[in-house]
Amino acid sequence: MYPTIREPKQKxxxxxxxxxxxxxxxxxxKNGYYSTNTAEIxxxxxxxxxxxxxxxxxxxxxxxxxxxxxxxxxxxxxINVKNIKIDFNEYDTLMRRMLNKYIKNHNLSKxxxxxxxxxxxxxxxxxxxxxxKELETANSIKELLMFNGVxxxxxxxxxxxxxxxxxxxxxxVTYHRHKExxxxxxIDLVVDNIRNLFKNDF
Numbered sequence: 043m044y045p046t047i048r049e050p051k052q053k054x055x056x057x058x059x060x061x062x063x064x065x066x067x068x069x070x071x072k073n074g075y076y077s078t079n080t081a082e083i084x085x086x087x088x089x090x091x092x093x094x095x096x097x098x099x100x101x102x103x104x105x106x107x108x109x110x111x112x113x114x115x116x117x118x119x120x121i122n123v124k125n126i127k128i129d130f131n132e133y134d135t136l137m138r139r140m141l142n143k144y145i146k147n148h149n150l151s152k153x154x155x156x157x158x159x160x161x162x163x164x165x166x167x168x169x170x171x172x173x174x175k176e177l178e179t180a181n182s183i184k185e186l187l188m189f190n191g192v193x194x195x196x197x198x199x200x201x202x203x204x205x206x207x208x209x210x211x212x213x214x215v216t217y218h219r220h221k222e223x224x225x226x227x228x229i230d231l232v233v234d235n236i237r238n239l240f241k242n243d244f
Contacts, residue, residue: 047103048096059097061087066101067108071154075105075161102167109158109171116147116155117172118179128190137233144208148216156217180205192240200239207232 050056065086069078080101084091098104128136148155161168180201187201188194211232215225 047099050097058087058089058093062089062094062097063104063107063111066104067112067154070105070108070157074153075101075157080104102165105158106167106171109168113171113175117158118175119143119147126186126189128186130190133237134233137236138229141208141211141229141232144212145215148212152216176205187240195242203239204236207235 050059062083066078066083069082069086078101080094081091083101083104084094087094094104098107158168162172163169180198183201183205184194184197187197211225211228214220214223214228
């Protein structure tokens with residue numbers, strides 16, 4: 043049976059909980075979820091294992107809190123982009139900047155990214171978070187495009203296709219690294235295809 047989990051009230055206790063979450067994320071990002079244990083997280087955070095179990099049931103509990111804090115930056119950096127005027131004359135520059143940011147984010151937490159994405163297929167709680175964030179991101183991108191005068195012409199479908207292409211090229215560049223593929227050319231093709239996807243909507 044799990045011990046009673048409590049929410050810290052005092053400043054020092056809150057700081058300890060935050061250290062545990064960040065230590066968990068750092069270790070999982072470096073070593074992977076399945077190669078990280080609660081004792082290692084406690085040591086990294088500078089607390090006892092008993093303190094960890096005052097605030098979390100297990101390392102999965104720590105992971106879920108860490109995902110809440112880091113998901114937007116690492117997995118969904120476009121989620122908070124709203125009400126920004128886009129200069130469509132600078133489309134290619136903007137798209138390449140966005141793609142490079144996604145690729146950089148994938149590389150920053152490569153091990154964690156791989157394992158957490160794998161967990162989407164085996165862990166209901168992780169899958170639910172990603173499903174909700176994907177929808178939230180798609181809606182943010184749709185609202186941003188409409189704010190910039192793009193017509194709502196099958197926009198939901200087009201945004202999801204765009205997200206799929208971006209995600210695919212990020213995984214290809216970060217993880218697969220097929221030696222026969224020119225990744226600069228692949229990025230050019232993705233940028234061109236996204237432009238063509240929306241060419242009648244501006």
